[in-house]
Amino acid sequence: MEIYNEIGYDLLDSRHNSMTSKLEDLPRVTLFEHTEAGTVHLKNLSIHSASTTDEALNLLFMGDTNRIIAEVSP
Incomplete structure (x- = not known):
């Protein structure tokens, strides 16, 4: 889980895929x-x-990878 601007995001959710472009997704x-x-x-x-x-x-590793993908996206 990552907390950003007081909102929690599940970095290991099975619906997440590597094509997610924004943390808000x-x-x-x-x-x-x-x-x-x-x-x-x-x-x-x-x-x-x-x-x-x-x-x-x-x-x-999967959570860290998903965090990095979301972090660097525009």
């Missing part, structure tokens, strides 16, 4: 805070599991 993540329960929920944030270090590093 990525799915927006919404934060819901439940003060009474003391919990925070994130809506529209994809969940991924990694069984190995290689899988975790691959997810990190």
